[in-house]
Every structure is written in structure tokens, then in C-alpha cells.
Amino acid sequence: MLEQLRTEVLEANLEIVRRGLVLYTFGNASGIDRSSGLVAIKPSGVPYESMKPSDLVITDLDGKIVDGSLRPSSDLSTHLHLYREFPSIGGVVHTHSEYATAWAQAGKPIPAYGTTHADYFYGPVPVTEELTDEEIGGDYVLNTGLAITRRFKGLDPAAVPGVLVRGHAPFVWGKTPMDAAHNAVVLEAVARMGYFTATLNAACEGVSQALLDRHYFRKHGAKATYGQK
Amino acid sequence: MLEQLRTEVLEANLEIVRRGLVLYTFGNASGIDRSSGLVAIKPSGVPYESMKPSDLVITDLDGKIVDGSLRPSSDLSTHLHLYREFPSIGGVVHTHSEYATAWAQAGKPIPAYGTTHADYFYGPVPVTEELTDEEIGGDYVLNTGLAITRRFKGLDPAAVPGVLVRGHAPFVWGKTPMDAAHNAVVLEAVARMGYFTATLNAACEGVSQALLDRHYFRKHGAKATYGQK
Amino acid sequence: MLEQLRTEVLEANLEIVRRGLVLYTFGNASGIDRSSGLVAIKPSGVPYESMKPSDLVITDLDGKIVDGSLRPSSDLSTHLHLYREFPSIGGVVHTHSEYATAWAQAGKPIPAYGTTHADYFYGPVPVTEELTDEEIGGDYVLNTGLAITRRFKGLDPAAVPGVLVRGHAPFVWGKTPMDAAHNAVVLEAVARMGYFTATLNAACEGVSQALLDRHYFRKHGAKATYGQK
Amino acid sequence: MLEQLRTEVLEANLEIVRRGLVLYTFGNASGIDRSSGLVAIKPSGVPYESMKPSDLVITDLDGKIVDGSLRPSSDLSTHLHLYREFPSIGGVVHTHSEYATAWAQAGKPIPAYGTTHADYFYGPVPVTEELTDEEIGGDYVLNTGLAITRRFKGLDPAAVPGVLVRGHAPFVWGKTPMDAAHNAVVLEAVARMGYFTATLNAACEGVSQALLDRHYFRKHGAKATYGQK
Numbered sequence: 001m002l003e004q005l006r007t008e009v010l011e012a013n014l015e016i017v018r019r020g021l022v023l024y025t026f027g028n029a030s031g032i033d034r035s036s037g038l039v040a041i042k043p044s045g046v047p048y049e050s051m052k053p054s055d056l057v058i059t060d061l062d063g064k065i066v067d068g069s070l071r072p073s074s075d076l077s078t079h080l081h082l083y084r085e086f087p088s089i090g091g092v093v094h095t096h097s098e099y100a101t102a103w104a105q106a107g108k109p110i111p112a113y114g115t116t117h118a119d120y121f122y123g124p125v126p127v128t129e130e131l132t133d134e135e136i137g138g139d140y141v142l143n144t145g146l147a148i149t150r151r152f153k154g155l156d157p158a159a160v161p162g163v164l165v166r167g168h169a170p171f172v173w174g175k176t177p178m179d180a181a182h183n184a185v186v187l188e189a190v191a192r193m194g195y196f197t198a199t200l201n202a203a204c205e206g207v208s209q210a211l212l213d214r215h216y217f218r219k220h221g222a223k224a225t226y227g228q229k
Numbered sequence: 230m231l232e233q234l235r236t237e238v239l240e241a242n243l244e245i246v247r248r249g250l251v252l253y254t255f256g257n258a259s260g261i262d263r264s265s266g267l268v269a270i271k272p273s274g275v276p277y278e279s280m281k282p283s284d285l286v287i288t289d290l291d292g293k294i295v296d297g298s299l300r301p302s303s304d305l306s307t308h309l310h311l312y313r314e315f316p317s318i319g320g321v322v323h324t325h326s327e328y329a330t331a332w333a334q335a336g337k338p339i340p341a342y343g344t345t346h347a348d349y350f351y352g353p354v355p356v357t358e359e360l361t362d363e364e365i366g367g368d369y370v371l372n373t374g375l376a377i378t379r380r381f382k383g384l385d386p387a388a389v390p391g392v393l394v395r396g397h398a399p400f401v402w403g404k405t406p407m408d409a410a411h412n413a414v415v416l417e418a419v420a421r422m423g424y425f426t427a428t429l430n431a432a433c434e435g436v437s438q439a440l441l442d443r444h445y446f447r448k449h450g451a452k453a454t455y456g457q458k
Numbered sequence: 459m460l461e462q463l464r465t466e467v468l469e470a471n472l473e474i475v476r477r478g479l480v481l482y483t484f485g486n487a488s489g490i491d492r493s494s495g496l497v498a499i500k501p502s503g504v505p506y507e508s509m510k511p512s513d514l515v516i517t518d519l520d521g522k523i524v525d526g527s528l529r530p531s532s533d534l535s536t537h538l539h540l541y542r543e544f545p546s547i548g549g550v551v552h553t554h555s556e557y558a559t560a561w562a563q564a565g566k567p568i569p570a571y572g573t574t575h576a577d578y579f580y581g582p583v584p585v586t587e588e589l590t591d592e593e594i595g596g597d598y599v600l601n602t603g604l605a606i607t608r609r610f611k612g613l614d615p616a617a618v619p620g621v622l623v624r625g626h627a628p629f630v631w632g633k634t635p636m637d638a639a640h641n642a643v644v645l646e647a648v649a650r651m652g653y654f655t656a657t658l659n660a661a662c663e664g665v666s667q668a669l670l671d672r673h674y675f676r677k678h679g680a681k682a683t684y685g686q687k
Numbered sequence: 688m689l690e691q692l693r694t695e696v697l698e699a700n701l702e703i704v705r706r707g708l709v710l711y712t713f714g715n716a717s718g719i720d721r722s723s724g725l726v727a728i729k730p731s732g733v734p735y736e737s738m739k740p741s742d743l744v745i746t747d748l749d750g751k752i753v754d755g756s757l758r759p760s761s762d763l764s765t766h767l768h769l770y771r772e773f774p775s776i777g778g779v780v781h782t783h784s785e786y787a788t789a790w791a792q793a794g795k796p797i798p799a800y801g802t803t804h805a806d807y808f809y810g811p812v813p814v815t816e817e818l819t820d821e822e823i824g825g826d827y828v829l830n831t832g833l834a835i836t837r838r839f840k841g842l843d844p845a846a847v848p849g850v851l852v853r854g855h856a857p858f859v860w861g862k863t864p865m866d867a868a869h870n871a872v873v874l875e876a877v878a879r880m881g882y883f884t885a886t887l888n889a890a891c892e893g894v895s896q897a898l899l900d901r902h903y904f905r906k907h908g909a910k911a912t913y914g915q916k
Contacts, residue, residue, distance in 0.1 A: 023876050024869070025914075026803075045914030074905065074913050096803050098876065102883030105800040106891050113334040115397045116255075116325050133897040140901055167894045168802045182253070189252050189327065196331030196424055199886055204335050207396045210362040214369055218303065226303050227254075227274030343563040344626045345484075345554050411482070418481050418556065425560030425653055433564050436625045439591040443598055447532065455532050456483075456503025572792040573855045574713075574783050640711070647710050647785065654789030654882055662793050665854045668820040672827055676761065684761050685712075685732025 002040070002067065005033050006053040009040040009091075012177035016095055017048045019185045027095040028073040031177035032083050034090065037061050041079060043070035074141065081145025082173060086157040091177030093184040096169045099191035103127070104164035110194045111206040117190045118207055118215035120183060122159035125190070126151050128166050144168070159216070162187050231269070231296065234262050235282040238269040238320075241406035245324055246277045248414045256324040257302040260406035261312050263319065266290050270308060272299035303370065310374025311402060315386040320406030322413040325398045328420035332356070333393035339419060340435040342426045346419045347436055347444035349412060351388035354419070355380050357395050373397070388445070391416050460498070460525065463491050464511040467498040467549075470635035474553055475506045477643045485553040486531040489635035490541050492548065495519050499537060501528035532599065539603025540631060544615040549635030551642040554627045557649035561585070562622035568652045569664040575648045576665055576673035577684075578641060580617035583648070584609050586624050602626070617674070620645050689727070689754065692720050693740040696727040696778075699864035703782055704735045706872045714782040715760040718864035719770050721777070724748050728766060730757035761828065768832025769860060773844040778864030780871040783856045786878035790814070791851035797881045798893040804877045805894060805902035806913075807870060809846035812877070813838050815853050831855070846903070849874050 012029035016022050025048070030041035040056045057068035063080055065072065073079070079092045103110050103125075110125040112118055117125075128147040135143040148163050148171060161183045162172035172187055174180035197204055207215075219226045241258035245251050254277070259270035269285045286297035292309055294301065302308070308321045332339050332354075339354040341347055346354075357376040364372040377392050377400060390412045391401035401416055403409035426433055436444075448455045470487035474480050483506070488499035498514045515526035521538055523530065531537070537550045561568050561583075568583040570576055575583075586605040593601040606621050606629060619641045620630035630645055632638035655662055665673075677684045699716035703709050712735070717728035727743045744755035750767055752759065760766070766779045790797050790812075797812040799805055815834040822830040835850050835858060848870045849859035859874055861867035884891055894902075906913045 023873070043915065071915055096880075098880050099883060101801060101803065102880050102887060105880065105884040105893075106888035108888060113396070114330060116330065130895070131898065133895065136895070136897040136901050167800070167898055186252070193325075193327050193331050193334065195883055195887060196328060197334040199428055200331060200424060201335035201337060206334075208359070208362065208365070210365040211360065211396055214365050228272065228300055342625070343559060345559065415481070422554075422556050422560050422563065425557060426563040428657055429560060429653060430564035430566060435563075437588070437591065437594070439594040440589065440625055443594050457501070457529055571854070572788060574788065644710070651783075651785050651789050651792065654786060655792040657886055658789060658882060659793035659795060664792075666817065666820065666823070668823040669818065669854055672823050686730065686758055 001033060001036065002038065002058060003053070005031055005038070005040045006056045006058075008177045009042070009056055010051060010053050012091060012093060012181040013042050013048060013051065015178060015181040016093060016184055019188075021095040021097040021184060021188055022048065023096070027093070028075055029091065029093045029177055029181055030073070030079045031091045038066060039080065039083060041076055042073050043068070044073050046070065075144075077139065077141040078145040078148070078171065081142055082148065082171070085145075085149045086173065088158045088175070089161075089173040089180075090175050091173060091180035093172045093177075093180040094169065095172075095184055095188075097184065097188040097191070099195050100164065100170040100188050101168075102195065103191050104166060104169050107166050109164070110191055111204070112212055113194050113197045113204060113206045115207065115211065115215045116186075116193065118212045119219050120186050120190070121162065122212065122216045123155075125160065125162055125164060125170075125187065126155065127164040130166050159220070230262060230265065231267065231287060232282070234260055234267070234269045235285045235287075237406045238271070238285055239280060239282050241320060241322060241410040242271050242277060242280065244407060244410040245322060245413055248417075250324040250326040250413060250417055251277065252325070256322070257304055258320065258322045258406055258410055259302070259308045260320045267295060268309065268312060270305055271302050272297070273302050275299065304373075306368065306370035307374040307377070307400065310371055311377065311400070314374075314378045315402065317387045317404070318390075318402040318409075319404050320402060320409035322401045322406075322409040323398065324401075324413055324417075326413065326417040326420070328424050329393065329399040329417050330397075331424065332420055333395060333398050336395050338393070339423045340427075340433070341441055342423050342433060342435045344436065344440065344444045345415075345422065347441045348448050349415050349419070350391065351385075351441065351445045354389065354391055354393060354399075354416065355384065356393040359395050388449075459491060459494065460496065460516060461511070463489055463496070463498045464514045464516075466635045467500070467514055468509060468511050470549060470551060470639040471500050471506060471509065473636060473639040474551060474642055477646075479553040479555040479642060479646055480506065481554070485551070486533055487549065487551045487635055487639055488531070488537045489549045496524060497538065497541060499534055500531050501526070502531050504528065533602075535597065535599040536603040536606070536629065539600055540606065540629065543603075543607045544631065546616045546633070547619075547631040547638075548633050549631060549638035551630045551635075551638040552627065553630075553642055553646075555642065555646040555649070557653050558622065558628040558646050559626075560653065561649050562624060562627050565624050567622070568649055569656075569662070570670055571652050571655045571662060571664045573665065573669065573673045574644075574651065576670045577677050578644050578648070579620065580614075580670065580674045583618065583620055583622060583628075583645065584613065585622040588624050617678075688720060688723065689725065689745060690740070692718055692725070692727045693743045693745075695864045696729070696743055697738060697740050699778060699780060699868040700729050700735060700738065702865065702868040703780060703871055706875075708782040708784040708871060708875055709735065710783070714780070715762055716778065716780045716864055716868055717760070717766045718778045725753060726767065726770060728763055729760050730755070731760050733757065762831075764826065764828035765832040765835070765858065768829055769835065769858065772832075772836045773860065775845045775862070776848075776860040776867075777862050778860060778867035780859045780864075780867040781856065782859075782871055782875075784871065784875040784878070786882050787851065787857040787875050788855075789882065790878055791853060791856050794853050796851070797878055798885075798891070799899055800881050800884045800891060800893045802894065802898065802902045803873075803880065805899045806906050807873050807877070808849065809899065809903045810842075812847065812849055812851060812857075812874065813842065814851040817853050846907070
């Protein structure tokens, strides 16, 4: 069980490297086994090239280390909060991928400018509020998670599988660790195309609700028509 | 016959991957054998790396599957409409290549800013009108094709071998599947240089009609002087 | 003699490919043997990957083919005009490298924004005037060369080894074919950094004359201090 | 002793090549052995591909060559000045990496737009004043160093390990040569994301002091929590 979770989480970590979302040891991916409530996460500051399944750290949903000799990613508390609050997700990925991070730094949500976006995100990719000095001075990593879930009040995390933490970078999730990594890769592409779009035409308002619906639901839900059955 | 068509269409699909126009399973290329009226197209959502000629789906011009066990690309109806309406073309390529997609998202045609453009596109690369909610809610994929051919009223698809579907992405065509792929690659380069040009000099109006003529006709038509005989 | 010239010109052609300045068969490099007045140039529209020294076309300074069975680059007359008018140069490179081409399309010279520029170009990289309809309709390729040399009245082609042809793309030269290719690669880097600079700070005026002098002359002329003796 | 320093400095030079910060022979890295006061630096204008440890030039802090048969980097005097004035540093890297250079050319400090920045630079990356004609005409390379240390009056070089020399390019430092190279790579990423941020939202003011503190001190100082112990 843990062996498979570790392998899947390692693969998700490697996917964000292969796709160019990572510089040095930046970023981290995790996954959860919902039956046991155990989470596997990248260790902190370890080079990706030499990472083995056994280097991943296993914790419970309260952050207690259950297995592994390394220190977990410093973003652990954010991951755990997302697993606790979003029961439908099975993987979380955090990167500083450059275009998504630029939108986060600019403090702007990424508008649904086109069908590529609509295929994955059912509406703009939202941006959190700025954390207060108290939130930053307190349990900062957990408070990052709280800012995310506060921002998602009224939003379905399964339909909008990612967020920009203002002044920081994206957090992305999915049904599995690899699904989260895949969404992180697409988010970066969407952020890049959105950057080009916004700088070409600052007045651009993005796709209609009808087009958003059409594209999102051709890839998701009971009536999906994309791919092989 | 079908073997050769399948091989050519597979090669066109791989060319758009090799040239960096594709993320994951995005995009698709097709080709037509005009003598039989049969079309070969990429299957939906299948990884490019493992794609074999036999994975390509063969349909007639009405979309009836004639050969192949996989589901065809979800964009099939757009391809077929283009083959029906543009008798001179032998291949169609659809990608979400990032700069061309940004122009499509911005809702702006790509002006003929220079000779690279003029060598391939005899005038701006046009952008379709936005689809109405009715068009999106109805036979959306076919209606995408109709929006393209409506936009080409008065334009020669052999002289302007591509279009931007507003809020979506480019469709590109050519005499053969590989020619369509080649045009898709050049369109992305032209879109990229056009983006840099527009953001450097928003007032730029592009080349004169004389320069457009000179470059287009040195590569196309009876008096072409480029390349080896 | 010709063997060595052919090898050097082939190497210059391959250098612009290796450095990412070339898409498909775009671009061309040539070189001249000043003692015989013979020029070697890339054949038109031939793939770089399979190019052999014997594919290069040898012409005299009037464009008469002296050796080689292929058709020379369609830009031959521009190259020859530059060799006739700029006696100090030994190689010419023409590319559609994307940032330099964007400046050419925008119709703007590249300002000497920094020391990287000053190390290679003693002042802005100039842009030609637009060609008239008569010039385009007449001997267009030669007229391109004439527009360049007209623009260089009062400029030293050894100190400013390149130009942007308006609405088209750069021509770059150097003491040897490889030197011209090297300058074309640096021009693209300078154009790229210049693009970022201009879009970050539209009011930027570039380096002082003193800094331009200092950097240019530390790499060029009798008092150069860069590199090994 | 010198063997190890040479190897470390060679590795730092190769790191900036591997990470895409270098075109041709641009850039240089050095390191100092504080016990002997000897500095190893890249030779001037030598290709990186063939560089051996023995090619590195050893000088004392006054620039007297102690070992090595090649001419040292033309930027030697700037490096030495930084070693003399910033006793906490062990390595210096100078590149013309393109986005950092664009900020230097634009004459703008890189604001602390986000946590990636804050993890490495405790505040904006500053830009020097323009050198006067006298400074340029005099001991230019030393005066570049003087402009840097003048700009750092009141700043801690250990907390802000890099600077933009106006109209020129970045100088970056660190505890070791490899640490300096690492900081130069991160500076380029920060400069790139900063460019995207500034062009998306010109009014962006960057992170709060509280967030700057939190991120900087989670990677630096006695209470650091990032990485393995």
C-alpha cells in the first residue's frame, strides 16, 4: 500500500521536473491514501535526481511522521490542510513554475481566456488574499492553506483544481498525485498563454459561459466525449 | 493506399510534437485521400509516443468510421467540414501552439508584419467570429468549421492556409498532411514574432502590398524562384 | 582554396542552426575568398542536416555560377552587393532569428542598451528604409543590398557588423564566415535583451558614449584587452 | 589547497553554462581561499567546453598573478574589490544572463515580488548608479566594483547576494563559488518572473515586510527550517 503510494508520489515529483516546472529543489508533490489517511510527501531540499521512493516521508493527516527518516517538505501543513478540507482530492502539487508564479506575484487571477483553460479549469484560476502579518508571523504554512480554502468558499475544488497564493506561487491538486502534476503542467501552459493574451489585449474578457461549459464538460463528468472509453 | 495515408498522417502528427507545438495529447493532424474520399485522423486522447499507423482512424467525409478500433479525435467534424469546403487541401492540423493560441484568445488577426509571414500567408491570419451560444450548444465541432468557412468568404484557403478560431486555437491546412504540419510550425513562429512586434510597436502596420506580393509569389505559383527545381 | 572556403561556409551555416537561429531551411551564410573574388553560398531551400561542402554554390562577384550543381540561395544578390561595397568583410549571414526580426518588423533600430551590445556593435543596430514599390517590383534582392549600403552612409560596417532590413530580417557580417555567424548569434541575444529592456522601460536611452567606447574598444582594435593574445 | 579551489571554481563556471546563463565565452566565476588570500578566476575568452582546472588563473588580492599561464578574466579587478570589501563571501559570479541584464539595462532594481525572491534576496536586488565618464575612462573595472560597494552602503552583502550594474549586467556572490553560481541561477529566474510580473501589473508593489522576513529567515540564519539538518 505505502509502496504504491510512494511510487506514485515519486513519479508526480519527477513529472514536474521533466516538464520544466522546477529549478533546483523547488516545488513538491504529495499523495494521500484515503483508506488509511496516510500522506506521502517529498522530503525538504533533497535533489530530485537521486530521490528514491524510500526518501518520501509518510505522515498522518495531523502531520505526525509515521515512516521515513528525512524531514518532510516545509510546505507539509498546507498539503495536509487541503487533504482535510477537500475530500475529493488524492494529490497536491506545489511549484514555483514561472508564469503561474508571475500571475500570483501580480495578484491577478488567470481569466478563462480560451478553451485550453476551459478544458481543465471551470472558471478563472483564483488568487488568495494577501496574508496578514499575524498570519505570516503565526503558523504560516497552515495559514497558507486556510487562505486557500477561504478563497474556495463557493467554489468546487474538483472543477477548479488549482489556486494562486498571492505573492507566492500556485498550489494544484487532482484525483491522484499524477493527475495533480498533470494539472500543474497545464496550469503553467495556461498561465503562459494567458500572459501573452493579457499583454496583447489588456481588454480581453475571455470565453463565454457557454464555451466554458462546452469545453469543461467535454472532458469531465458523465457526458465526457474526449479520449478513449 | 490507406497504409500510405496512415503513415503520412502519423508523420504529420509526430512533426507537430517534434517542433514543440504539443503538450500531452493536445492537437491532431489528419489527411485525405481525394480519390477515395477517405480521411485518416489521430485517435482521441492517445499518447503520441506510442502511436502506430494502425491507431489512426479512417472515416468517410460524413464521419462514418470505415476502419480503426479507436475513437477519432473529438475535432473530427471540423476537419471533415474543411475537406468538404476546401477541395484544394490534403491535410489539416489543429494545435494549441502557444503564441498562435494567444492571438486567438486575444481575438486579433495576426497582421502580415514581415516577409516570413508573407512567404507563407498572403495577408493577415484571420480570426473567426465568436460562436453564439446556440452554435456552442448545438453541433459545436461542426459549427467551428462553419465559422471558419464563413470567415473565408472571399479568401483563398490555398493562399492563407490557416485561421485562428476565436477563444480557441489555430486550424492550419496544406496540400498534404506534412505540408499542413509545416504550415502550423511556421504559423507559430510568425505568431511569436508578431507578438514581439506588436508589443514593441503597437502602431506597426506591417508590410506593403508590394512586399507581400513579392515574397508570397517567390515561394508560390508558376513564377516561384525559391528552392531547387 | 575552394575546399577550405566551402568548409568554412558550411560550418557557418551549421552554427546558426546549432544556436537556434533557424527554422526549417530559413537563413543562409556565405563567405568570400578575396584573392580570387569567389563566393561560396548555401544552396536554396536545401535541408541543413544533409548539407555537404559540395552542395555549396560558388559564384563570382557578379553572380555567375563558377561551380556547383544546385541553385544558390535566393538572397545571393544581397550578399554579393555587400561583398562589393564592404571590402573589409569576409562572410555574410542572413537569418530570420526571431527577436532581431521582430525589431526589423517593428521598424526600430536596436538601441545600444548595454555593454553586451557595445562589445559587438559600436552604436545602435540600424534599420533600413522601407523599399519602394518600384524597388520591390524591380531587382528586389539587389535593391535590398542597396537599401543596406544607403543606410550605412557614414557608418563603418566593421564597427557595426549588422543591419535590420525593415519588414524583413537581419543581415550580419564579419571578417570570416564564422565571425559573421557569431555576430548573428550575438545580435539575436542583444535583440532579445533589448526587447525585454524596451518593454520594461520604454524611456530607456541606453549607455553613454563613454561606456560604448570603453566596451567596444576593449574587444576591438589595437588596444583590445579581452581574450588571450 | 589550490587544487581544490581550482576545482570548485571550475565547477562554478560550468554550472552557469549548464543552467543556460552563458553565451559563448561570456561570464566568469571566481573563488577565494581566505586563509591564503589567493583567488582563482576563469581565464579571459577561453571556451568553457575545453576548460581544465589548470587553465584557471591564481592571483593574490592585489591582482598579482601567482600561478597560471593564461590572462585572467578582464573583470578581475571587480572580483578582487568585492573580496576585499565583503569579507563574508567566498565566490563571485558575473554573467550577462538575459533577464537580469535587461533589468540592469533598464536601470531598475528587481522588486521583491514574491517568495522565490525572498528565499534568496532580503529586499530588492539593487542597481548601481551610472558610472561617470571619468570612472569609465579611468580604472573602469575597479570603478565598477567601487560603484557596487558604494551602492551597498547600509546593505548586508550576505543578505542581498547580488547587484545589477547599470547598463551592464549582474554580479552575484555567495559563501562558496558554487553558492555564488547557485545564486546567479536563482537571480535569473527571479529576474524572469519579475519581468513577467512587472509587465502584467506595473503597479505591483511586491511582498510585505512580514512575508519577506518569513521566507528569508526560513532558509537563512539560526532558525532556518528548510532542507535536511
